[in-house]
Amino acid sequence: SIVSTVKEDALGEREVSELAEDLYLDLVESDVAVDVADALISALKAKLVGAKVPRFGDREAAVRRAVYDALLSLVGDVQDADFESAVIEAAEQARPVVVMFLGPNGYGKTTTLAKIAYLFKSRGLQSVLAAADTFRAGAREQLEEHGKRLGLRVIGGKYGSDPASVAYDAVQHARSKGIPLVLIDTAGRMHTDKNLMDELAKIQRVVEPHFSVFVFDAQLGNEALEIARYYSKHVSIDGMVATKVDSYPKGGSILTFLYTFKKPIYFLGVGQRYEDLVKFKKEEYIAQLIGLQPGGR
Amino acid sequence: MRPLTELFSKLVEKIRGVEYIDEQTLQEISRELQRSLLKADVPLDMVRAFTDTAVRRIREERPPPGIPVKDFVIYVIYQELVKLLGGEAEPDLKLPKRPYVIMLLGVEGSGKTTTAAKIALFYIKRGLKVGVVETDTIRPAAYDQLKQLAERVGARFYGERDGNDAVGIARRGLEQMKGVDLVLVDTAGRHKNEQSLLEEVKAIYDAIKPDEVMLVVDATVGRQAAAQAEAFMKYVPIHSVAITKMDSTARGGGALAAVAKTGARVKFIGVGEGVDEIEPFSPRKFVARVLGM
Numbered sequence: 165s166i167v168s169t170v171k172e173d174a175l176g177e178r179e180v181s182e183l184a185e186d187l188y189l190d191l192v193e194s195d196v197a198v199d200v201a202d203a204l205i206s207a208l209k210a211k212l213v214g215a216k217v218p219r220f221g222d223r224e225a226a227v228r229r230a231v232y233d234a235l236l237s238l239v240g241d242v243q244d245a246d247f248e249s250a251v252i253e254a255a256e257q258a259r260p261v262v263v264m265f266l267g268p269n270g271y272g273k274t275t276t277l278a279k280i281a282y283l284f285k286s287r288g289l290q291s292v293l294a295a296a297d298t299f300r301a302g303a304r305e306q307l308e309e310h311g312k313r314l315g316l317r318v319i320g321g322k323y324g325s326d327p328a329s330v331a332y333d334a335v336q337h338a339r340s341k342g343i344p345l346v347l348i349d350t351a352g353r354m355h356t357d358k359n360l361m362d363e364l365a366k367i368q369r370v371v372e373p374h375f376s377v378f379v380f381d382a383q384l385g386n387e388a389l390e391i392a393r394y395y396s397k398h399v400s401i402d403g404m405v406a407t408k409v410d411s412y413p414k415g416g417s418i419l420t421f422l423y424t425f426k427k428p429i430y431f432l433g434v435g436q437r438y439e440d441l442v443k444f445k446k447e448e449y450i451a452q453l454i455g456l457q458p459g460g461r
Numbered sequence: 462m463r464p465l466t467e468l469f470s471k472l473v474e475k476i477r478g479v480e481y482i483d484e485q486t487l488q489e490i491s492r493e494l495q496r497s498l499l500k501a502d503v504p505l506d507m508v509r510a511f512t513d514t515a516v517r518r519i520r521e522e523r524p525p526p527g528i529p530v531k532d533f534v535i536y537v538i539y540q541e542l543v544k545l546l547g548g549e550a551e552p553d554l555k556l557p558k559r560p561y562v563i564m565l566l567g568v569e570g571s572g573k574t575t576t577a578a579k580i581a582l583f584y585i586k587r588g589l590k591v592g593v594v595e596t597d598t599i600r601p602a603a604y605d606q607l608k609q610l611a612e613r614v615g616a617r618f619y620g621e622r623d624g625n626d627a628v629g630i631a632r633r634g635l636e637q638m639k640g641v642d643l644v645l646v647d648t649a650g651r652h653k654n655e656q657s658l659l660e661e662v663k664a665i666y667d668a669i670k671p672d673e674v675m676l677v678v679d680a681t682v683g684r685q686a687a688a689q690a691e692a693f694m695k696y697v698p699i700h701s702v703a704i705t706k707m708d709s710t711a712r713g714g715g716a717l718a719a720v721a722k723t724g725a726r727v728k729f730i731g732v733g734e735g736v737d738e739i740e741p742f743s744p745r746k747f748v749a750r751v752l753g754m
């Protein structure tokens with residue numbers, strides 16, 4: 165436990181060191197990337213030395229709260245964003261608003277896109293879905309099935325055709341029909357594949373999305389940091405969605421991405437149904453990560 | 462990422478000319494090693510067990526003559542990791558009977574469907590008749606995905622486009638595969654908190670009694686890889702493992718822990734999206750990667 169060594173009222177340097185070591189291991193064991201945990205812990209140490217904690221009473225909770233405050237302030241420059249309002253606002257200025265989904269293979273782009281289409285549809289905003297994954301087997305049929313279930317138009321192209329032109333066609337279609345939203349599905353791509361990363365950048369150049377949403381699996385380990393490094397080198401990212409959080413609410417990769425991308429996480433995917441999308445709250449996540457009851461402050 | 466050998470070269474510099482490694486050096490070695498393994502996603506308890514064993518052996522054993530200390534340290538760790546993978550021997554990929562039925566199992570998006578097609582092609586290239594069965598009724602167009610892949614690799618396919626009875630599809634699928642040497646039964650993705658899906662896969666297993674259950678693990682997943690394996694094992698046995706997305710830079714410690722947990726042998730690794738991007742597993746290569754070499 166991270167508090168067993170605490171004996172004094174104001175946290176001294178030595179005990180902060182011990183505390184920090186325990187917290188470091190907690191973070192790493194929750195899959196926060198090692199280099200990120202290092203950076204966080206050294207910043208945390210500086211903040212924690214001298215922090216006041218009661219000698220008696222619920223000392224453990226007090227220490228956790230100090231850690232919580234310190235950790236939260238370290239990702240404080242990344243504001244939680246209200247994606248829904250931002251899109252609705254943008255739709256008043258520009259039609260269509262273009263949202264593009266991107267990320268490595270199998271992390272949940274297509275499903276997340278469908279969830280977001282469902283969300284906006286229930287708010288009265290229709291979408292055109294662009295099947296710009298012209299690569300993976302069944303990708304187009306997967307999006308078409310979502311379109312059918314949601315009652316939304318899907319624009320696709322032949323397998324092997326240029327994804328940028330599919331995306332462009334979808335934007336044109338939305339523009340001509342006055343449909344407010346275009347959601348672009350792209351093929352999963354490994355960050356190590358330079359050609360595929362260039363292709364992604366090309367789609368961004370061609371359709372200039374208002375929002376490029378990076379989708380990642382909350383279960384990722386240290387690779388999250390590498391992914392963040394490669395992706396931020398090649399493409400622009402406005403915000404993120406973490407998926408499969410229903411499997412791993414503590415997922416440390418969420419902190420890794422927050423800390424390295426410094427972009428808001430719009431939503432968490434918490435299941436396979438359309439409704440399984442919840443707004444991300446930094447406070448709740450950090451509280452969970454360090455074992456503080458959400459709202460227990 | 463600095464390779465482990467490089468990390469150690471610094472330490473070895475320090476101890477050159479010294480008769481024995483002192484405690485402080487040993488502690489430093491142990492810390493560097495721990496950090497490196499944590500970066501590879503090896504869970505903490507395993508990391509501790511390894512480094513404790515390594516430190517103890519270095520303290521007690523002498524490196525074989527001519528072997529530098531740094532190599533000895535790595536060798537000890539290497540040996541311990543290989544043990545977890547069931548030894549240095551390459552996996553046995555021969556099919557013990559015909560038809561042989563493999564059911565694939567794994568978390569959402571781990572690569573099951575792709576791996577099914579890759580394994581199909583692997584054996585088709587070796588002259589076998591292979592069939593694939595899609596029992597995923599959850600993910601939209603799972604049917605189309607495997608059907609398209611089956612056409613690409615030349616495997617027989619069975620699925621039901623709008624079916625919702627995975628157990629029935631599995632059963633009917635196997636009936637359609639008479640004369641086939643190998644059948645790969647693909648299943649929907651599921652994870653440790655999806656109770657009804659876990660029960661579903663058990664029902665499929667009970668209905669078709671596959672010869673082998675293969676766990677498909679995404680190499681980029683961290684500590685959850687082992688947690689998922691552990692949860693699955695409560696429902697079905699796990700006989701083998703395929704590790705996917707090894708074309709990433711992930712070092713595979715999460716997958717390693719999953720393998721250790723199941724006691725199953727790794728058979729294949731996936732190194733790309735293409736149907737031919739699959740390799741038989743090499744324990745040596747894999748451990749070297751986990752160690753960052």
Ligand SMILES: Nc1nc2c(ncn2[C@@H]2O[C@H](COP(=O)(O)OP(=O)(O)OP(=O)(O)O)[C@@H](O)[C@H]2O)c(=O)[nH]1
Pocket residue numbers: 268269270271272273274275276297300303350351352353379406407408409410411432433434435436440569570600650652
């Ligand atoms: N449990 C759970 N499953 C999810 C979630 N999000 C996505 N999935 C599942 O993850 C799998 C992969 O999702 P996709 O949306 O196809 O992923 P993708 O990133 O589009 O995959 P590629 O296009 O192949 O790169 C599917 O089985 C989804 O149902 C989530 O939040 N929770």
Ligand SMILES: Nc1nc2c(ncn2[C@@H]2O[C@H](COP(=O)(O)OP(=O)(O)OP(=O)(O)O)[C@@H](O)[C@H]2O)c(=O)[nH]1
Pocket residue numbers: 269270300352354567568569570571572573574575576597600603648649650651705706707708730731732733734
């Ligand atoms: N780069 C890379 N991508 C892979 C590899 N194996 C699978 N993929 C990709 O990962 C994504 C998910 O693969 P699928 O085969 O659909 O995964 P799945 O486990 O069947 O997914 P669900 O059925 O939704 O649970 C797809 O985009 C695949 O092309 C691999 O070894 N390397």
Ligand SMILES: [K+]
Pocket residue numbers: 299300351352353354360734
């Ligand atoms: K791709």
Ligand SMILES: [Mg+2]
Pocket residue numbers: 273274275297303349350351352
């Ligand atoms: Mg997709």
Ligand SMILES: [Mg+2]
Pocket residue numbers: 573574575597600603647648649650
């Ligand atoms: Mg599948």
